[in-house]
Amino acid sequence: MNEPETPAIEVRNLVKSYAKVNAVNDVSFSVAKGEILGFLGPNGAGKSTTMRILTGYLAANSGSVHICGFSVATQSDQVKRLIGYMPENNPLPEDMRVSEYLYYRGRLKEMSRKQLGHRIDEALELCDLKRVRHRIIGKLSKGFRQRVGIAEAILAEPPVIIMDEPTIGLDPHQILIVRDLIARLRGRMTVIISSHILPEIEMSCDRVLIINSGRIVAQGTPSDLRREILGKSLYDLEVSGPMADLPAFLHGVDTSLSIDVAGDANREGFHAVRLTSSKDEDLGEALLSAFARQGSLRVRSLARAHPTLEDVFLAATRRSWDTVDKSGAAGEAPAAPSNGSNGAQKKAP
């Protein structure tokens, strides 16, 4: 029904305000078919609101959302058939059995009875819920309930799945299961997940979208974001010897290297030092061979630090708060000229 180039989700200039507060402010992005998009942002950033608008549950104030080419505002009936949605906090009826619930939901999603029995088994198997299929949902633990929500979202095999914090409250083993599950959906279904657990997003998502105060502050693959927002490589070094020689020595190895943080000596006389470099390529080998050549500085360990998505997230949200504060100080900035979020990635300052 669609050309392959139609993006699964296309959001243009979306605005939603609650009582004069802009929860979502001019957000635009698109998600290709089969892509897994991670939605990151601090509390109250507008993640859940955006997701609710995508599902057609809430109406936007302005802007447009198209799911597989159908407009959410005018063709919400078709859109609802294309979406599997798991809301925030995963609301479930308390007094139903797991299999009954899935059956009811399947019927609401217009699945035939014949198909449904088979699909329920499959969804239960995928989410590792077979043991609890006859238990009452209200008596299940948080982890099981969460997986019931996920099973429900994937039940009808919709082309687009939207999950608001699917891994909240799961133990590491169950997070692994969910991660495998999402990986299995890759390529077949388009998935949007929001999460606070950053490694989780990093591992399972093709692309990350960081949103703060209703605006997109950064988007791209996790590694792109890291480079873009932090803009440098970091090295952790443990070294002992005359620390005064270290800056000159580092300058001799590579001019871009500088000391970011230098700690005090520990009991064995080693200093923990963090080095930064604007160069992208790994300087580890050059450093190590230079240390070997000279005699006074003894090195115990050297590692290239991998900035986590957490650092990227903190840097990106901090940056956006700075801009918000600045625009606030300069008088009410109109929403229209800030076209930095229009699909293009923001450049690091």
Add this chain to the structure above:
Amino acid sequence: MRHFLTILGHEVRMLLVNPSTYIAAVLFLAVMGFVFTSLLNSFSSSVQESSPAFMFFQSYPIPVLFMVPLLTMRCLAEERRLGTIETLLTTPVSTTEVVLGKYSAAYLLYIALWGSTTGFFYLLHSFSDDNHLLDQGPLIGGYAFVAVSGLLFVAVGVFASALSRNQAVAGILSFALLFALLVGVQYLPQVAFLQGENFEGFRSIVEAARIDVHFRDFCRGIIDTRQIFFHLSGTALMLILSILSVEAKLLHS
């Protein structure tokens, strides 16, 4: 409307597995049984003017005021409190189907509860020799009245449940609305303010909306289409308001 039956089936099932339904049913039958026994007592002690069926159905405000809020206060308030309304409305289901499905399930249960009181009359029929005690006219009229007025009463309860996410508030609200409908309307024409000439028309409207008058007519065998129309249009109004209120809460959330 293909989802209407799915939702109806689900709601009926949920009512049938819910212990509170059975508690409500037992209490209902206990109260109605008490009413029935006491009226039989009064019949055995002295001659009465009206038939037992009429006197039995005359106590209809008691179950209406207490059972209808109990049966309906959950239906939409609970969905909203748990947040399941969000998952429900993100499937290809319309708000109309949801409200109608829940309303119909509550109405079916209401009718089933009243239907179980036929057992009282069966007992009376099998144990009394006096057949004229079991006058069929008021009996059929009474049940017809219950069925027709139940449409409106249950719709009022559903409407109250659509207004609040708190079950208790929904319950009290539905009690208050039903009380106004059953008792308030009865006394409204006697308010001094409305005695003037100018309010003649208004008084006649209120007079026509008196449900106790409808009840008497039904039991006498007068089935007036105007009264049926009153209940049906009131039901439609209440359901439309419920649908609008569910949708309005989404728009302004």
